[in-house]
Amino acid sequence: MEPQSWQDLFRNRQTNVEQAILNIKSSQKVFLAPFCNEPQKLIQELVRQKERLQDVILYNAVIGSPCIYADSSCYPYFQIRTFLSSPLLKGAFLHNTCDYLPVNLSEIPKWLTSQKIDVALIQVTPPNEEGYCNLGLSVDTVQTLIKSAGFVVAQVNRNLPFTNGDTLVHVSEIDQFVLSDTPLLTLSGGNLSEEEITIGGNVAELIPDYATIQVGLGKIAESILLSLKNKKGLGIHSGSISDPIIELINLGVVTNEQKEINRYKTVCTTLTGTEDLYRYCHNNPTIELYPSDYTHNAAEISKISNFYSINSALEVDLFGQINAEQIGKVPVAGVGGQMDFIQGARLSKGGKSIIALPSTAKRGTESRIKVRTSYVTSVKSEIDYVVTEFGFASLFGKSLQERAKELISIAHPQFREKLLAEFEREFMKKDIN
Known part of the structure; x- marks a missing residue:
């Protein structure tokens, strides 16, 4: 049997967002791509499906995220573990459904290799002519996450920039793709005092x-x-x-x-x-x-x-x-x-x-x-x-x-x-x- 081309892999691994999130089960550990690269379409569906889940641990590093998984309606279903907190998590902290992980950012990749992360939710560009997607806004810990997680779901977003550096991920490294060109998370400056x-x-x-x-x-x-x-x-x-x-x-x-x-x-x-x-x-x-x-x-x-x-x-x-x-x-x-x-x-x-x-x-x-x-x-x-x-x-x-x-x-x-x-x-x- 001839090996699949990257085009076949990309096509065969595409699914809808509902099916992709069904891969997440109760009591699993789910790592969300950090910062402004948090995949919003996948997270919205995860929150929609919350009532079928119990004790799912969500790992995040919050900058720019609306943190919809920290809404009070999510308390019975998710336990949040954050490397970088936000006032948006205050209610979850006070309700004891959020805890803080004081790990230096340089060491989170090392931490990941010692953990059993069941599902990674990330965001990438469409693949280039050689079959490589791009991490776009943020590399941070995601290269290690892709290699160490049990199952990787990527939201494919044409709005992401194609950036240089260590930003490429081959389609063969990702288990499922969900096509969704949602607006990117942004942060704008305010008026300075x-x-x-x-x-x-x-x-x-x-x-x-x-x-x-x-x-x-x-x-x-x-x-x-x-x-x-x-x-x-x-x-x-x-x-x-x-x-x-x-x-x-x-x-x-x-x-x-x-x-x-x-x-x-x-x-x-x-x-x-x-x-x-x-x-x-x-x-x-x-x-x-x-x-x-x-x-x-x-x-x-x-x-x-x-x-x-x-x-x-x-x-x-x-x-x-x-x-x-x-x-x-x-x-x-x-x-x-x-x-x-x-x-x-x-x-x-x-x-x-x-x-x-x-x-x-x-x-x-x-x-x-x-x-x-x-x-x-x-x-x-x-x-x-x-x-x-x-x-x-x-x-x-x-x-x-x-x-x-x-x-x-x-x-x-x-x-x-x-x-x-x-x-x-x-x-x-x-x-x-």
């Missing part, structure tokens, strides 16, 4: 020309990128890239000319932005996407000189401990790639790690700089700078007393006296001034 603009400018002062940077997501990250327009020869090696990076490339600010690896290439594991970003990256040879065990690998990052890791946080204590995950009972974010990139920056020749955050929360009624943090994501010995709208604190090589003095100086003025008094009462025998 004066405070956010100031923070972006303060961070930009720390970034030298020809550095390679990693920047997270959100309005602080957007402000930082928009503040870099006067820099020269920057490189990008990041977890995600968003729309402002297009402008930096078009202005000639981002050239990637000094990177020792992936020179002249903008590198990430996921695209997180608008349709403009997705169109820009379609068949663009200067943008490359790779799995997270490469993009977030500290050993690889260490090969890049002057690597600057720039992330945000929920709060920081007076010694420099960073909480980027949780305040109160419910995680609102996750470790993500923060520690991966911070460790890479520590190993990079000339590298620096920066944490940027507003000085206050809850509309100015609470300081984000605290005597103690409620949780610790990144430890004090790993952070070079903390930045607020009031400037930056330089922490590397500083004693605990010196760190406290630096951090109090960039707290909101209305909280500085209280922070100093609390620090002296709890940690000092004499005034630190």
Whole structure:
């Protein structure tokens, strides 16, 4: 019997969405392609079929997803395990149908190889002339997922960009295909506050020309990128890239000319932005996407000189401990790639790690700089700078007393006296001034 051509495989493995989701049984583990590549048509059908299921564990990493599987109507049927949380999961957390997995993004592929994932739900482009589909918006952990999952269902979506890097998946690696050109998940920036603009400018002062940077997501990250327009020869090696990076490339600010690896290439594991970003990256040879065990690998990052890791946080204590995950009972974010990139920056020749955050929360009624943090994501010995709208604190090589003095100086003025008094009462025998 002659082997099937890829065209025959692709045709014979096509099915409708209802039949595809019938492959999922009660008590199975189902991994959803993360971030904006979460396959919405498959998930909508999974939610529609929920009442035939019990105790299905859904693994996700939420950015951009509407999280319809976390609706209260789904509580009896799904248990969510998230690597990166969202306020949309709050109800499921409080109902005890969601739990948080604090795993660095670089290590999720390794974690996958130790698990028995029954079904993977992913999203790909139609195959090219050689029978290869493309992962489009996000590679992250999906290459490992495809190889390790018991059964792989792919939503085939012509709206996905065809991106470069380690993005190809042969049709023979996928068990079933569902054709559905649903709109892609997008994230757009909002209007920046004066405070956010100031923070972006303060961070930009720390970034030298020809550095390679990693920047997270959100309005602080957007402000930082928009503040870099006067820099020269920057490189990008990041977890995600968003729309402002297009402008930096078009202005000639981002050239990637000094990177020792992936020179002249903008590198990430996921695209997180608008349709403009997705169109820009379609068949663009200067943008490359790779799995997270490469993009977030500290050993690889260490090969890049002057690597600057720039992330945000929920709060920081007076010694420099960073909480980027949780305040109160419910995680609102996750470790993500923060520690991966911070460790890479520590190993990079000339590298620096920066944490940027507003000085206050809850509309100015609470300081984000605290005597103690409620949780610790990144430890004090790993952070070079903390930045607020009031400037930056330089922490590397500083004693605990010196760190406290630096951090109090960039707290909101209305909280500085209280922070100093609390620090002296709890940690000092004499005034630190």
